[in-house]
Amino acid sequence: MFTYKVDDEVELRLLNTCHAPTLFALVDANRSYLREWLPWLDSNREEQDSVRFIAWSRHQFAENKDIVAGIWYRGTLVGLVGLHGITAASHSASIGYWLARDFQGRGIVTRATRAVLNYAFQELQLNRVEIRCAPGNVKSHGVPLRLGFTREGTLRRAERLYDRYEDSIVFATLRTEWPARASGT
Helix, strand or coil, X not given: CCEEECCCCEEEEECCHHHHHHHHHHHHHCHHHHHCCCCCHHHCXXXXXXXXXXXXXXXXXXXXXXXXXXXXXXXXEEEEEEEEEEECCCCEEEEEEEECHHXXXXXXXXXXXXXHHHHHHHHCCCCEEEEEECCCCHHHHHHHHHCCCEEEEEEEEEEEECCEEEEEEEEEEECCCCCCCCCCC
């Protein structure tokens, strides 16, 4: 079972099916807010969808392909962070995250992402980690900027978001760059 204590307030944990009701309630309560930038909201309409997502994420973890962890803030599930597309051949992956609206502005995602990066570079020995987000999603691209990622460029119309295509800004950091940033310095 993957559990990672970030600090006294934030902990990352793999989800179990017992978390499905809580996860679904969190998604449902934040549906309109999250739908602005996340393409999967329309396919998550009932608690059973969260059960299937959790089963899929646990399978991906067992196959060493993804790590999808719940973000617990002071004991409450408030969002997710994931290390996706872990590729052994290139020692790379990408990070994605979302947080409930009421928990924004507390540094929770930045702290969780820093912890995932520490794990990726120290435990998994990855070489490169990317974060991609739409140019208009200012809160999201604030995370890699705060963590000292390099903005590498823009992928034009790279993601379908319901009725439109969005560009993706690509931010990345390398293991050789990370030690100086790992503690927040």
